[in-house]
Amino acid sequence: EAGVVQSPRYKIIEKKQPVAFWCNPISGHNTLYWYLQNLGQGPELLIRYENEEAVDDSQLPKDRFSAERLKGVDSTLKIQPAELGDSAVYLCASSPTRQSPQYFGPGTRLTVL
Amino acid sequence: AQSVTQLDSQVPVFEEAPVELRCNYSSSVSVYLFWYVQYPNQGLQLLLKYLSGSTLVKGINGFEAEFNKSQTSFHLRKPSVHISDTAEYFCAVIQWGTSYGKLTFGQGTILTVHP
Numbered sequence: 001e002a003g004v005v006q007s008p009r010y011k012i013i014e015k016k017q018p019v020a021f022w023c024n025p026i027s028g029h030n031t032l033y034w035y036l037q038n039l040g041q042g043p044e045l046l047i048r049y050e051n052e053e054a055v056d057d058s059q060l061p062k063d064r065f066s067a068e069r070l071k072g073v074d075s076t077l078k079i080q081p082a083e084l085g086d087s088a089v090y091l092c093a094s095s096p097t098r099q100s101p102q103y104f105g106p107g108t109r110l111t112v113l
Numbered sequence: 114a115q116s117v118t119q120l121d122s123q124v125p126v127f128e129e130a131p132v133e134l135r136c137n138y139s140s141s142v143s144v145y146l147f148w149y150v151q152y153p154n155q156g157l158q159l160l161l162k163y164l165s166g167s168t169l170v171k172g173i174n175g176f177e178a179e180f181n182k183s184q185t186s187f188h189l190r191k192p193s194v195h196i197s198d199t200a201e202y203f204c205a206v207i208q209w210g211t212s213y214g215k216l217t218f219g220q221g222t223i224l225t226v227h228p
Contacts, residue, residue: 004156006156033216040220040221041220041221042117042203042205042218042219042220042221043157043203043216043218044218045215045216048215056215091156091157093157099145099207101147101159101162102159102216103159104149104156104157104158105156106154106155106156107155107156109154
């Protein structure tokens, strides 16, 4: 069974530029999560989807971050414009239901110069 | 709100020695508990989980953890470590009820196994 797929794995951009991350969850997993992991810290939830509905986006900085999950499968997380402090690893995870264990992708390491 | 405290930020140990990584949580309701491992430049891999039933849970790679409700702890143990166990380990909780789906992580413990 294929795991959670994320791309790109690494991204370097100048500040104020836009950037997008893509995630393909495990087949059949209805719940999808985006996490932010700063260096030396545990991941923090940004947004959670149940199918195509964002059911918890309270931690998403909506002035510059946006996300979508069209058709309840793949998801895209966007930052526009990026700031220096956005440099981090962005992790995508999925689970069959919200009560189930979550399975993580390899992450996208973003560096903002 | 729930919180997770990993009591050691770094644990050095020699190969074939036993190891314990400590985790305490705080929650006003029942929780599910997890340990994840993260190797350099990789995502998080689920080591083991406690959902219900026996308080001693076994996971992959020879790791086990014991849920202690009275002490609100979920310590991770391995009787004999290998060089390949060198990684960062995260304890995490999901609170029952409306917070279902929201994993709260500890700060992580870096395990370094020396030859």
